[in-house]
Amino acid sequence: MNCFDPNSTPEPGKPVLLVVAVALVDVDGRVLLAQRPEGKSLAGLWEFPGGKVHEGESPEYALVRELREELGIETAGSCLAPFTFASHSYESFHLLMPLYVCRVWEGTPRPLEGQKLAWARPNDMGQYPMPPADKPLVAMLRDLL
Ligand SMILES: Nc1nc2c([nH]c(=O)n2[C@@H]2O[C@H](COP(=O)(O)OP(=O)(O)OP(=O)(O)O)[C@@H](O)[C@H]2O)c(=O)[nH]1
Ligand SMILES: [Mg+2]
Numbered sequence: 001m002n003c004f005d006p007n008s009t010p011e012p013g014k015p016v017l018l019v020v021a022v023a024l025v026d027v028d029g030r031v032l033l034a035q036r037p038e039g040k041s042l043a044g045l046w047e048f049p050g051g052k053v054h055e056g057e058s059p060e061y062a063l064v065r066e067l068r069e070e071l072g073i074e075t076a077g078s079c080l081a082p083f084t085f086a087s088h089s090y091e092s093f094h095l096l097m098p099l100y101v102c103r104v105w106e107g108t109p110r111p112l113e114g115q116k117l118a119w120a121r122p123n124d125m126g127q128y129p130m131p132p133a134d135k136p137l138v139a140m141l142r143d144l145l
Contacts, residue, residue: 028119
């Protein structure tokens with residue numbers, strides 16, 4: 001029962017925001033992290049590439065689009081393996097974020113939106129400050145890679 005925290009009771013009333021994200025894994029088992037640029041919420045924190053699922057999009061469609069927009073790479077829905085998800089309450093919304101793993105894409109990731117990029121070994125990810133929602137995901141990636 002060591003998960004029991006009476007202060008963690010789920011509360012209704014916040015909008016649920018669906019965001020898709022991906023761990024791009026290279027041949028050395030490193031994962032691509034992107035630093036959120038100035039002016040965005042959570043600026044300066046490192047995150048998995050991705051973004052909001054727009055009206056009418058499937059999660060895979062949205063992720064392929066985000067990877068094209070943010071990094072200039074192409075991948076296919078068939079290269080996106082569902083891995084785990086984050087469910088985390090922020091101040092004004094509740095984040096629901098499926099995390100995919102992708103090892104196959106075309107092109108070299110480039111920072112097209114002014115973000116910094118870093119290839120991080122799962123064991124080194126502790127050195128990259130990440131949003132609170134991402135912490136459990138990092139632990140699961142360590143087990144996978
Ligand atoms: N992409 C991404 N978003 C995350 C992660 N962790 C996390 O809490 N988020 C939150 O998910 C929300 C949406 O992400 P986003 O700002 O990248 O959305 P977006 O690419 O569509 O940007 P835009 O709305 O400026 O077009 C943000 O509130 C962000 O803080 C993560 O690892 N990756
Ligand atoms: Mg984004």
